Each structure stands twice: as structure tokens, then as C-alpha cells.
Amino acid sequence: GEDVEQSLFLSVREGDSSVINCTYTDSSSTYLYWYKQEPGAGLQLLTYIFSNMDMKQDQRLTVLLNKKDKHLSLRIADTQTGDSAIYFCAESPLWVADGSYQLTFGKGTKLSVIP
Amino acid sequence: NAGVTQTPKFRILKIGQSMTLQCTQDMNHNYMYWYRQDPGMGLKLIYYSVGAGITDKGEVPNGYNVSRSTTEDFPLRLELAAPSQTSVYFCASSYYRTANTGELFFGEGSRLTVL
Numbered sequence: 001g002e003d004v005e006q007s008l009f010l011s012v013r014e015g016d017s018s019v020i021n022c023t024y025t026d027s028s029s030t031y032l033y034w035y036k037q038e039p040g041a042g043l044q045l046l047t048y049i050f051s052n053m054d055m056k057q058d059q060r061l062t063v064l065l066n067k068k069d070k071h072l073s074l075r076i077a078d079t080q081t082g083d084s085a086i087y088f089c090a091e092s093p094l095w096v097a098d099g100s101y102q103l104t105f106g107k108g109t110k111l112s113v114i115p
Numbered sequence: 116n117a118g119v120t121q122t123p124k125f126r127i128l129k130i131g132q133s134m135t136l137q138c139t140q141d142m143n144h145n146y147m148y149w150y151r152q153d154p155g156m157g158l159k160l161i162y163y164s165v166g167a168g169i170t171d172k173g174e175v176p177n178g179y180n181v182s183r184s185t186t187e188d189f190p191l192r193l194e195l196a197a198p199s200q201t202s203v204y205f206c207a208s209s210y211y212r213t214a215n216t217g218e219l220f221f222g223e224g225s226r227l228t229v230l
Contacts, residue, residue, distance in 0.1 A: 004157065008155065041224075042205055042207070042221030042222050042223050042224055043158075043207075045219070048218075088157065088158070098165050098171070099165060099211045100209075101146070101148075101209050102160065102173070103160075105158040105159075106157050108157060
């Protein structure tokens with residue numbers, strides 16, 4: 001089955017860039033996602049990328065995908081204290097017959113931003 | 116706009132007790148999901164539903180039951196609670212995946228402790 005791995009902790013100084021890494025194992029075409037969980041809250045979708053893309057940029061967020069190594073990264077430019085949260089990498093098969101989103105989540109990376 | 120609402124937010128159960136976690140969404144989503152999140156772990160899918168009257172097992176269904184009598188509600192039932200069911204439970208909903216954004220809309224979670 002699918003597996004998603006990511007490091008558990010990352011600490012950066014305010015204003016620096018943060019890079020959160022993830023590896024996945026699904027060999028078929030897939031969607032890859034980054035979700036953010038703030039303390040005491042549910043998860044919220046940040047961005048997603050399809051496995052035939054190399055990069056996606058959205059304001060301060062840049063997603064890079066290395067298909068050969070099955071490695072996904074999320075870069076947050078000019079990291080702010082409000083970016084402190086847990087970031088989950090997740091993947092989903094391209095096709096699920098019943099139309100549901102059956103996401104496989106990593107364990108989450110806790111980002112701490114030092115003022 | 117309430118989104119996905121879960122109740123209760125916190126609950127302590129004794130071993131062997133039963134309870135129901137409630138989940139309601141007001142976005143007219145056909146798809147609803149229950150996940151559990153254990154400390155330091157990713158989310159694991161318990162059950163999901165593709166529409167009223169239809170439910171299916173996820174990765175970790177043992178010890179749980181669900182029903183889906185309406186589009187809005189998707190309660191999760193714990194029968195004979197065990198310490199292994201101590202976790203944070205998240206309900207989520209989504210559109211049909213033709214939109215291909217992978218966006219699950221999450222509730223704020225229900226923290227359950229079984230003693």
C-alpha cells in the first residue's frame with residue numbers, strides 16, 4: 001500500500017525560508033497535497049500538485065516534485081510566526097471508482113518559527 | 116458559514132462504555148469521512164460515505180460503526196470503548212473528485228480519552 005514519510009520537526013527564524021520534505025511510495029499517477037493544521041483546529045488544504053508536474057507556486061508557497069525520487073517539498077518564503085503549525089503531506093490515487101478522496105497522510109512536520 | 120461541525124469537542128469514557136460522535140456539514144457535500152489522529156501519527160481513515168445510505172470501511176474500521184441517513188449527518192459510533200481508541204477524531208467532507216482539488220473540509224476535531 002501507499003506510504004508517506006516526512007520529518008517530524010523543523011525550526012526556523014522569522015523571515016527565513018522553510019523547506020518541509022516528504023517522500024511517497026505510490027508508483028502510479030497520483031495527486032499530492034499539503035495540508036496545514038493549526039493548534040486545536042482541523043486540517044486545511046494549502047496546495048496540491050499532480051504527479052506529472054514539477055513545480056507549483058502560489059504566493060509564498062512553492063511546491064517542488066522530484067518524480068524519479070518520489071520526493072515532494074514545500075517551501076515557505078519569508079516565514080512568519082503565523083506559519084507555526086503542523087504540515088501534512090498526503091497523496092491520493094488518480095482514480096478511485098466511487099469518487100471519494102482516499103488520502104494517505106504522513107505523520108506531519110511541526111514547524112516552529114522563532115521570532 | 117458553519118462548514119463541518121463536530122460534537123462533543125472533548126469526552127472521557129470508561130472502558131466498555133459506548134458513545135456517538137456527531138458530525139454535520141452544511142455544504143451539501145455528498146462525501147463524508149471519519150479519520151483518527153494518534154499522537155505523532157498521520158490521520159487514518161476509519162469509515163467514509165459517498166452519499167446518504169452508503170458507507171464503506173477505511174483503513175481502521177474495527178470497533179466503530181457509522182450510518183448516513185441524511186446528506187448532512189455522519190455520526191460515528193464507538194461500541195465497548197477500549198484504551199486503544201483514545202485519539203482525536205476528525206470528520207471531513209468533500210465534493211465529488213471531478214474537481215480534482217483534493218480538498219477535504221475538516222471539522223475541529225473531537226478529543227476522546229478512554230480510561
